[in-house]
Amino acid sequence: KQEVTQIPAALSVPEGENLVLNCSFTDSAIYNLQWFRQDPGKGLTSLLLIQSSQREQTSGRLNASLDKSSGRSTLYIAASQPGDSATYLCAAFSTSGTYKYIFGTGTRLKVLA
Amino acid sequence: NAGVTQTPKFQVLKTGQSMTLQCAQDMNHEYMSWYRQDPGMGLRLIHYSVGAGITDQGEVPNGYNVSRSTTEDFPLRLLSAAPSQTSVYFCASRAPGQGWSDTQYFGPGTRLTVL
Numbered sequence: 001k002q003e004v005t006q007i008p009a010a011l012s013v014p015e016g017e018n019l020v021l022n023c024s025f026t027d028s029a030i031y032n033l034q035w036f037r038q039d040p041g042k043g044l045t046s047l048l049l050i051q052s053s054q055r056e057q058t059s060g061r062l063n064a065s066l067d068k069s070s071g072r073s074t075l076y077i078a079a080s081q082p083g084d085s086a087t088y089l090c091a092a093f094s095t096s097g098t099y100k101y102i103f104g105t106g107t108r109l110k111v112l113a
Numbered sequence: 114n115a116g117v118t119q120t121p122k123f124q125v126l127k128t129g130q131s132m133t134l135q136c137a138q139d140m141n142h143e144y145m146s147w148y149r150q151d152p153g154m155g156l157r158l159i160h161y162s163v164g165a166g167i168t169d170q171g172e173v174p175n176g177y178n179v180s181r182s183t184t185e186d187f188p189l190r191l192l193s194a195a196p197s198q199t200s201v202y203f204c205a206s207r208a209p210g211q212g213w214s215d216t217q218y219f220g221p222g223t224r225l226t227v228l
Binding site: 004042046103105 | 146153154156161171203217218219220221222
């Protein structure tokens, strides 16, 4: 059974700092891994999707990497800003015979001005 | 495109009442799903559908029913509400591209409280 873990659960950093959010998954048989952002009281917004055959994806100040063999993905945020404050969730799309995304519990990020 | 829409945004029910959470998308997506989000638990899949007339259970299906009569709509029915169903419910859709490469789009959520 796929399990997805995100560490740390919460993170507070000063503005301008580069930071890394971690996502671990137990079953490497995945189609893709997706990173989402969730603002308080809102739905989820997709940030980056990495295919199982890819190693990384980039969008602006965001870079996500995927290492299937070790069951890890990281989301790198460069030059963090207060507007980046949100909860970041990763989700692994399993190939185990059913079409399911398994979500981590998220990392709550606060960027201090 | 309106994307994924959900109604209502907020709902309060008494134990034992039934209700339907509505979800619609105008992107002609085949795949739709329902999640619930609880503090410290992340999002958990309730039911999903890979196309009209096809539904399947997720991780936590008990107490919920779904149907998919059209591509656009995917309602979630609570048969007899219980306090344990107090949660925020999200509907999502995606177009399964080659290798399931497409992103998921989420609705704004329905915040449900069962007293």
